Amino acid sequence: MLLSKLFIPITKDLPSEAKIKSHQLMLRTGMIRQSSAGIYSWLPLGFKVMKKIETIVREEQNNIGAQEMLMPTIQSADIWKESGRYDDYGEEMLRISDRQKREMLYGPTNEEQITDIFRSSVKSYKLLPQIFYHIQWKFRDELRPRFGVMRCREFYMKDAYSFDLSEDAAVLSYNKMFYAYLKTFQRLGLKSIPMKAETGPIGGDLSHEFIILADTGESKIFADKRIFEVPINDYKDIDASLKKMRSDFSKFYAVTDDKFKSEDFDKNVEKNNQIQTKGIEVGHIFYFGDKYSKPMNCSVDAKDGKKVFVKMGSYGIGVSRLVAAIIEAKYIDEKMKWPKAVAPFDVVIIPAINKNDNSNLEKARKIYEELKGKNLDVLLDDVEENISNKFKKHDLLGIPYQIIIGSKTTKDKLEFKEIDKNSEMMELGKIIKLLKK
Amino acid sequence: MLLSKLFIPITKDLPSEAKIKSHQLMLRTGMIRQSSAGIYSWLPLGFKVMKKIETIVREEQNNIGAQEMLMPTIQSADIWKESGRYDDYGEEMLRISDRQKREMLYGPTNEEQITDIFRSSVKSYKLLPQIFYHIQWKFRDELRPRFGVMRCREFYMKDAYSFDLSEDAAVLSYNKMFYAYLKTFQRLGLKSIPMKAETGPIGGDLSHEFIILADTGESKIFADKRIFEVPINDYKDIDASLKKMRSDFSKFYAVTDDKFKSEDFDKNVEKNNQIQTKGIEVGHIFYFGDKYSKPMNCSVDAKDGKKVFVKMGSYGIGVSRLVAAIIEAKYIDEKMKWPKAVAPFDVVIIPAINKNDNSNLEKARKIYEELKGKNLDVLLDDVEENISNKFKKHDLLGIPYQIIIGSKTTKDKLEFKEIDKNSEMMELGKIIKLLKK
Structure with missing residues (x-):
């Protein structure tokens, strides 16, 4: 490509809301352009980087046997009423009325939609375990969108959903995804920490956030520095090895500031292993059992003929957010250096x-x-x-x-x-x- | 992939609205599943085919030097008011009000949005000629969506936009795209006919539809059969060669039923060259000069310093529609055979x-x-x-x-x-x- 022909329109006068360095750099190098509040066009340079990230995310999902599909952006409100989340979700959900006055919405996440597909198609345990994923645009109508694509309204996300017959089996699916996430962030040239997390509006019993390190990150992190020495590449996609991986990670203390207690830190981590740093959340995984399958009546026949509500998990990676997160991690002293795997x-x-x-x-x-x-x-x-x-x-x-x-x-x-x-x-x-x- | 693990949920009881064979086959082989009226999920088999089509479309756009970007699905109503199309577009436009009561819409096409990007970034003729494209979900709120993904509400489309300094230069861009379309449909294993067309709601002066042949097509076609012998592979992406290509195609009569007149057919085509067949529109290209650049004040400084409204064209290919169109063309006597290039x-x-x-x-x-x-x-x-x-x-x-x-x-x-x-x-x-x- 000739630079004279490449469309990278540089924004010279940065808008006042461009407060973080990724937002500034993306505007200054013509990677994105705001089209309305919290909604961006991806111009050629930004688009290329995002596509490379998407490809790596996809490959690591395929490597653990997840099957790709694509659910639409516009969903019917009916399935959200079944799960009980339609009223709960609040104003962040973009609600739409079509020309026939049907209640629709722009999907902020897809638990209901995938459960609806699964219950109408799968009747037997034989297809289990199963993981599906898609990479699709989502919308959250943030009251105050800011920080560029880091906290925008229309965003690109990989979300995966696992289906299992029992809680034990579901934890194995959860471990596979945990492993895929470590591999993904490693290939993106990032240091990631999996961190026990609250389950929030998705709900459920077990959850980890994946945080990547960046000096300018939104979350403060307190950790045992030996967590970075856990040998990711030594594990294999085999249940026993993945179990060991989970246990190896769980040995080391790592929390964000909302959970931080100074006395816990000192009790669990020797002084010379304590680090305090900052990071950005780029992935979040959840196990929530039958939270959706039960109200939506999604069951399969088990081997013994009994009906069992499937045990589900969901797993997100913010693909568009990662573009900004990589900049926050790699743009140092006024010099940006894209990791080779995602360089434009x-x-x-x-x-x-x-x-x-x-x-x-x-x-x-x-x-x-x-x-x-x-x-x-x-x-x-x-x-x-x-x-x-x-x-x-x-x-x-x-x-x-x-x-x-x-x-x-x-x-x-x-x-x-x-x-x-x-x-x-x-x-x-x-x-x-x-x-x- | 093991078939026992592949998620291809087969719909045995076809819904009554599945009247055409592509819609029936896509349901019977679990390629798609309707999530609400005219809105579909793409299950693994359908998704794979669509992605392969998308890749070929992309490569042929890149081959003529078009630059890929990605515009968002949700647009502000403001730019549509500037062009004058906000009121014209009618109920097919999905209008949305966000939590701040701003008027938004789900983009049915992107002339306004790309014009807005261009005018805010490009001030000089030096970047011209230029073609941008994106492949993105669009929405048209059809009153009666039907025929599966052939006439649905949420659909996947490649749309490209060309920018030139003069009408003569714009026709060269138009010819390039004409050529890219012929190449694209050829690689997809399809016989396509470019056909002079009305410009409709996009507006403008010059337009061609690309119709592929299928016995079950929606449009009747009357043509001189020698149009299939125009040697597509002999032309090169060079202005003179592309001009010859346009002229070679224009020698042969080809119209759809809405323009058909029996006396014209007989006057222009010898009896033994006359064919009457059916086809499906899969692409449409338009040249419309300053129809958008003028009301939206999108101009550049020409070499002599004068401000010139850019001359624009737009160019669509229905990527999701092509999946169904290929089935209509290749599913014969209860046997489907995917072209090698897009086979799942x-x-x-x-x-x-x-x-x-x-x-x-x-x-x-x-x-x-x-x-x-x-x-x-x-x-x-x-x-x-x-x-x-x-x-x-x-x-x-x-x-x-x-x-x-x-x-x-x-x-x-x-x-x-x-x-x-x-x-x-x-x-x-x-x-x-x-x-x-």
Whole structure:
């Protein structure tokens, strides 16, 4: 892609409500644009990052055997009346009346809808255990949407739902999802902590939040630092191993400020293992048994012929929120560096261009074609602009690798730079190898 | 995937409103499930097919240099008041009032929204020409939704928007999109006819519908059959070649029944070239100049410094509708055959299983693992069921290739069948090669 043709409209005058750095950076690099309060368009740069996150989330759901489907955004109010949540949900639910005056709503979550699908289709235990998921737009009519896509009204979310015959089996599904979440955040280049949580309006008995570390996070975290040494990659998607994983994590104290008690902290964690940091919630998992299956009469025939209300859990990851959360974690000292797995481009070529001499641009074009031929997703900064302005701009765009074409370039070697490291002179072949890793 | 674990809940009692064969098949093979009038959930089988269609649509948009973004589903009524369409649009627009009593709506199309993004970001001709697209859910509150996803309320659509400085330049963008559409439908295994069309509520000067052939189509088509011989693959994405493409297509008469006049048909088409058939609209492209840019004051500075209202076009493909349209085209004599490019699985393995002998299932499992190892997306029908029932079921599921493990199987050769052809005995290596092609 040529930067001169890429649509990244930069907002120079930041609106006063852009108070956190992810919101500011997303506007300054044209990743998003507000269309109305708490509702955003995702412009090409932001869209690309979000799609890469979505792909990783999807792959890790598929890896644990979850099946993807897609439920609609607009739901009938009837199923919410059955579960009893229609009146409870309050004004955050966007209620809609269609032309026939039917009560509809824009789904803020999908427990009712998936339960309705399941009860009408599955009559026997044979299909269990089962996990379904979808990645779909949701709406919560926040009174005061703020912080950009971190707390907006229309947001993109992966939500999964597990169905089991017994509580014991349901905990195994819960553990699988716990594992998928650890893997997902690891692939996104983030440090995550699973933390025991309240179940809130979803309800239920067992719940964990997944918090990623960021200095600017909304939640204060108090933890035993050894929780970061739990060897995620040693566990396997096998019940016994996942049980051990749960138990290993539960050994280490970790709470957010709403649960924090100084005397508990000191009792449970030695002074030199205590850390206090900040984080952002990016995932939340729940086990809630028959909270929905019972009022909605969702049962299957068990092996012995008895009807059993299915035991359910639900599991969310905020996909659009993660774009901002990654920025909060990775945008440090006015320099953004996207994790390789979700960077909007693999590499950017930055030629020093001046009006009377196109030779650097010409060299850059050749390298651009060569890298494209190797299936690398390359951005060429072909804009006529002072080189130091270019560097400032790329510090914000955050593409992790740069090839700089200027006075240092020789016949054989190019200046290659990883953001936040020193540049090196390197042959193109070696650069390609490194980028392909 | 094991069929015993795949969630394809089959609707046995078809609802009375399922009058067309795509709607019936989608319910009978558990591709979709209605959640409320004209609103559907996409279950795993339907979801997979739709995603494959989406990927092809996306690739062909990218191939002509269109940039992907994503606009939200919920829009502010304000921009529709600016364009003058808020009152015109009628009851098909789903109007929403949020908790602050702001007038919002669920977008049925996005001309206003993209114009708003463009005008606030682009001030100079330098970014032109430009094409943006997104693939997003839309809503039209049909009074009588029917025919399943063919005429539903919440639907998935690719819509693109072009921006140019002059009408001449805009026609070049129009031609590019015309070309992308031909390529897209060809890759989907469909015969499409571009047909001059009325511009309707979108407005404008120039418009084509893309109709694909299907015996059960909603529109009658009268055409010169030589239109199918226009050599799509000979054109290139170069202005002169695309101009020739447009002119080559325009030589051949092709109209739907609303424009049909028997005397015109006879005057323009020799008797032996006349065909009369049926089709389904799956795409529609429009050029409408400054119809939106003028009332919404969307202008750029031209080279000479003068302000020019941008000249726009819009271009839609019904992604969810295409799933049904492909069925209408490919489901013949009670046998469905998905085009290879969008089939839910590459191949299905069908072992004859009986209660006392698991040997066929064991053989099938080995082949299943081997094919998965070759990155083929395989379905294994491990359900204990009479083999003739299995064949009937797979005639509906429409996976184009089958490996049948039964009495004919030898040590070296397997029974391999392409739907609608005779089976052949073949070595596994040869089958893999054929599937990989």
